[in-house]
Amino acid sequence: MGDEDVGGMKKEQGTHICMVCGELRPEDKIAVVKKDVSEKHGVPPGTMFIDVRYCSDRNECKVGAESYSI
Numbered sequence: 001m002g003d004e005d006v007g008g009m010k011k012e013q014g015t016h017i018c019m020v021c022g023e024l025r026p027e028d029k030i031a032v033v034k035k036d037v038s039e040k041h042g043v044p045p046g047t048m049f050i051d052v053r054y055c056s057d058r059n060e061c062k063v064g065a066e067s068y069s070i
């Protein structure tokens with residue numbers, strides 16, 4: 001309580017890179033959507049998935065994640 005480590009660089013774990021804007025964000029600001037990429041790889045639907053991480057607090061990243069393609 002009142003003892004937050006603001007600006008500290010200790011917490012290396014618990015961060016993820018947003019795959020839409022490319023920024024390193026804290027884990028609690030990152031959401032994950034599973035994308036079925038089976039069709040792109042020529043395998044039956046539901047076979048291959050990728051996890052797309054995006055900023056949960058940025059609408060443009062959410063939209064970008066939904067249309068994310070590899």
Ligand SMILES: [Zn+2]
Nearest residue numbers: 018021055061
């Ligand atoms: Zn982002």
